[in-house]
Amino acid sequence: MLAPNSERERLPDCVGCRKPLFVGDMGFAYEDELCCAECAPTYEQAKAEWEEQKDEPQDNPEAYAEFCKAYDAHIAAGGKPSDQCVTVL
Numbered sequence: 001m002l003a004p005n006s007e008r009e010r011l012p013d014c015v016g017c018r019k020p021l022f023v024g025d026m027g028f029a030y031e032d033e034l035c036c037a038e039c040a041p042t043y044e045q046a047k048a049e050w051e052e053q054k055d056e057p058q059d060n061p062e063a064y065a066e067f068c069k070a071y072d073a074h075i076a077a078g079g080k081p082s083d084q085c086v087t088v089l
């Protein structure tokens with residue numbers, strides 16, 4: 001059981017709906033932006049975003065590698081590309 005919001009560390013608000021987010025919530029992290037679980041993209045959408053930027057200089061090439069690993073692990077675990085890409089923040 002999670003501690004009440006007042007006792008958890010506050011994170012930046014969701015970029016989609018401005019909902020306050022806290023450490024331990026489910027959501028999606030993209031560089032320094034966070035989305036709540038409802039606004040999180042699907043694996044498919046996140047992959048497409050990454051692939052669009054593939055030819056541009058990357059500030060953070062490790063982040064793409066990390067994402068690919070997470071994507072493959074999700075599929076290997078029986079997940080679908082249309083599932084939302086959420087992790088514990």
Ligand SMILES: [Zn+2]
Nearest residue numbers: 014017036039
């Ligand atoms: Zn949201």
